[in-house]
Amino acid sequence: MYAYNFLILAAAMFAIGVFGVIARRNAVTVLMSIELILNSVNINLVAFALMNDTYDGHVFALFVIAIAAAEVGVGLAMVLMIYRNRRSIALDELSELRG
Amino acid sequence: MSVFAAEAVADPGWFLENAWLIPVIPAVAFFGIIFFGKRLPRGGSELGIVSMLASLVIAAGMTLQWISHVDATHGTPVIKQWTWWQSGGLHFQLGQHIDGLAVMALILVAFISTLVQIYSTEYVRGDRRYTHFFAALTLFSAGMLTMVLAPNMVQLILGWEIMGLCSFMLIGHWWEEQANSRAALKAFFTVRVGDMGLLVGTAMLFGIFGTFDIAGINELTAAGDFESKQILMWAAIALFIACIGKSGQFPLHTWLPDAMAGPTPVSSLLHSSTMVVAGVFLVARIYPVFHVGLEINLAGQEFNLIAVIGGITVLVAAALAFVQDDIKKVLAYSTVSQLGYMMMGLGVGAWTAAVFHIFTHAFFKCCLFLCAGSISHTAAHHSFDMKKDMGGIWRKMPVTFATWMISTAALMGIPFFSGFFSKDEIIDSAKHNDYTIFYFVGIIGAFMTAAYMTRATWLTFFGTPRGGAAHFMGVESHDDHGHAAHDAHGDDAHGHDDHGHDDHGDVKHGRPLPFAPSDSPWQLTAPLIILAALAIGSGYLNAPAVGTHWFHHQTESSIGLHEAAGHGEEAAHDEAADHGEETAAHGEEAAHGPEPAEIYTVPPAPEFKWSAAAPGLGLVALGIGLSAFLSKAVFEDRRAPFAGLTRRNKLLGAGHRFLVNKLYLDALYENVIVKAIAHPISKAAYWVNQNIIDGVVNGAGRTGKDVGTWVYRNIDQKLVDGAVNASGTVASETGHALQPVQSGKVNQYGALLFGAAAVGAIVLIITNV
């Protein structure tokens, strides 16, 4: 039924999020993109739950939201530390782990 | 190995049985002199003389016992042997083989050695190596004595070579001068060349007969008990080559005149009477081998190797004696010539005559040499140059002069002196045995002998005194040689015995005989007198002219062959018949074996006739007369047209030069052959060794090294190690290649992550749809 529309929306959000993660320089932007991805996943979960007439998806999505929040908190804290040390949060310049 | 059977013979006697002591005593004395000689009061000469006297006594006793033994047993040899070495289960012996020939040689060598040793006590007195001289002289005697009583060829070779060693040591006694050491080397070396034949010949004899035993070899040869006459001939030739070398036959005679560089006693002992006759002795000892092998006395034979060589030697040496100024060299060439006579005698089948000539020649030739030494010692200031330092001394040296004349007469073959009886019989036999050419050689040789000896006698004893002799005689010398002559000695390449120039003034140390006050000391003259007496008397032991055949009787058993009908006993006929039957049995086998009835015999000695001897004697007289006349004319009176003839006449001059240069043989031997071998040939061989053979080795080494280097560089380093390195490179390059993946950029990591996830998802979908 109309669940397909939600799936398309989620896919689009996912794609935008992936693009953001890969192609953006700004660390905060990357984090935001990760949020987008996570939210797209949430939408998918809810859509599939509705298609199956159950509420498992909703529960799963609540977990994801919580964890996303935690992750963003840690991530932003790290970004702040990086900014303090490097005066820059361009991911291009952070290649200490280069092999 | 057969031993000539001595059947039930009455006890031969102590001296005969122990004759082996004769060489042993001097051999022991040799060691004594070497180790203790210097400490003895007379420098070791006591040991030498005592040992020689001991040998002489035993030899004398042995001779007496042999004389009675011969009558009792027809001359059976007395043989005693002990094992010396063994091989292949066969035992080879060392010992004695005493028969007539050995007895003669033993007593001869012992006697002359004793006389020469006594002579030497005065002659080499004060010499720097007095002891060594006597040691070598004693060892020589031991060697020769060992050889003459040898029962087998190996012992003979032992004695032969020991003599060669002593000859080397004695000729080179004053080796400080190079000329002397070169002469010694030349002697040893030339004889050694001949000795090749001795070794090969002995090996061949062993191969033919299976034994080294002389008695056995003689017996088997005489019986015709051998396979191939051809091989026997080659063995005889090989052995004869050794004789050519040792006995100074042409063409290996060149060492003998040079051997005069040694002290005079050495020349008188070794190089005239004893050592040089060793070759003749060898031929006489195993005469059947030569007689059968070279077919001597075979009906119709005109030449054989031995006679030809002997004959040539007689003439060539006599010719060379004419142009010598050194008295010892005249005597040396005379010795060579007389050795030629002996060989010629053996070559024409005159065994007894030749052996007898050994006997007589030893005495008069030794005497002549000792005379030369006496003259040099007393009159000529140690010089031997007849033209420069002798002349006109006969009055003041009566003993020396008389003994010289007697010995010269014997040498020339003047009747009733010993040489006549022995030499004439050789010449006579040549004619009698149908070797006419050698008869002529013999009498021409006699002519030449008479002539050159007259020349030498004239120059030495007559005419005007010159040089040293002038000083001795107390007159002024014509050409002022005086001291110059003396100084010339040092440079003279003949290497005169040089006692040092200090005894220029006083010449004699010892006492002369009372009836010859100005002659040499008694140690020098007494031997001369004894020898001269023998030069007269020894001939009568076998003088057909006066009907004695005593010597022949004593030695005929040593010939090894029976005499043909004539002088031989009737028993010879019967035995000949027996032999005929035996050889008939042998004859069936080998096609080249001897004929069944062939019996080997020597012809009997000819009857002596004065008419037969007359031509020879006539020539001798002619020679003396002519030579005396010419000598006086040329040397004394300088009378034209004789004096200076060779200088004016080109042909004669060339001939003279040819003789003076010793037929250019020395030039051939030394400058061509020896130098070629010593230098270009050996250097070429060595070059081959270093550059070709070793070149291969070094090349192999270098190639090995190069190959190794190449392999190392190219295969090991590049290929094998390359593979190893390559694997490492691959690993690291792969890493390098993958490095960009780890850029440290989060974005990239994220991209990869999502990419991988996307790929995985697609794969999942596809595989599940």
Next chain:
Amino acid sequence: MNDVLTDNQWLLTVGTFLPLLGVLVMFFIPGTEEKLHKQLLIITAGATAVVHAITLVLFDYGQSDKLQFFVDEEWISVIRSGYTIGLDGISLPLYALSAFVTFLVAIYTYDNMPDAGNPKAFGILMLILQVGMAGSFVAQDLVLFFVFFEIVLLPMYFMIGVWGGEQRQYASLKFFLYTMFGSALMLVAILALFFNTDAESFGFSHLYAAGALIPENTQIWIFAGFFIGFAVKVPMFPFHTWLPDAHTQAPTQGSVILAAVLLKLGTYGFVRIAIPMLPQGAKAWAPVIAVLAVIGIIYGALGCLAQTDFKRLIAFSSVAHMGFVMLGIATLTPMGINAAMFGMVAHGWITGMLFFIAGSIKHRYHTLEIKRLRGLLIQMPKLGWVFGFAAMASLGLPGLAGFWGEFPALVAAWNPAFGLDETLFRVVLVIAALGTVFAAAYLLWLYQRTAMGEPNPEFVSGDSAHGGHGHAPALSAAANEHDDHEHADIHDVTPIEWVAWAPFLAAIVLFGVYPQLLFRVLDPAVTTLVQHVGAGIP
């Protein structure tokens, strides 16, 4: 092949390995104790010589054709090799010779240590060498023999390479590689022999019996391998070129041992191993050996004539002498092989003596150039006489030992055995006789040039005798030891040298005058050996 006698089994093992005891002791003593080491060397070599002398006494001369003091123990059973040793008439003379030569060389070393010093190492090497030599002569098992055969190479390599002359590196390496090359081929032959006889045993007695059964062609090939291995050692033409360099560069002690004993390993190998085990191969190869032998005789002599160095000349003379030995062996007759064995022993004394003399000359004059050496008889009369004596012995004068190595070989060549080509051997005989003339030539020429005549002014200083430390001021001002050393200290034979040399000289005369002493030991064993060879040739 023979019955064996098994008394006193300890004798050979002790006689072979006793030097190792000395090595052990020397090992623990510091190298600076030079005199002690020299004494230990002499003591050990002497003890070994005593054991060998006891062996000579206990040997049963009546049964010299049998292996005596026989031992046959398990050793490496996986490859069928046993510790089998024994001594018969053929081995005994060489076995004893090795010990006595080493002993005398040890005595000589007391005063004449080569320049590089270090008696400890030198002595140890000499003793190991002795073990190898003795072992080779008693071994009755091919593997055991090969081990001992190779053991001698290393000490000699070091002796030449460290204590040798100027070109010692080249000479020692050449010696080592050349010999090893030969040995490598010999090893192939050994294995081939083993496998062709059903791989049962390496023991000599087994191989003597079984080797003869190998087909002829195979025998010829196997013999070729042995031939190369031994021919290099002998040395035979054309494999001889290592010898002059090795001898010239080696120190005196090395030269003496090399000449006296090591060369005999090759010829002994022919007599003991190659010929009896491969009779048909031996017969096929005999003409080749004879021809090469006679070429060696003449060629060695010609080489001698071209030499300008004393020691090198004697080295070439060794080639010539060993040519006679090989000629005797090639005839395959008892007389020939007896001559060869006698010649081996005689050559040991004679050429050993000549090398001693060369060493002494070098020690005094610091040169061996023949051109510069003259008048030895005047400056050192006793040495000159000894040299003359040795020269006469070397040229084969009858009455001295060398004659008995040459003359019977020539006699044997007239009638070689087993149908060998008579004509070839007789031609070889005549040419070999020519070799005796050449021997006289080079030796007497050498003697004339070096011993006779007047001394070289170069070596005659005013106070050239002992105590020349205070030289005239005209000489170099620097009065250090090196300078004194350079100005020749010409003294005659020293007591130590006499002690070392007298046995050689006495032996040369003794065995020359009464050769039966040696022949009675050799003959039964040789005759048995030849009979065995004959049995193997159809």
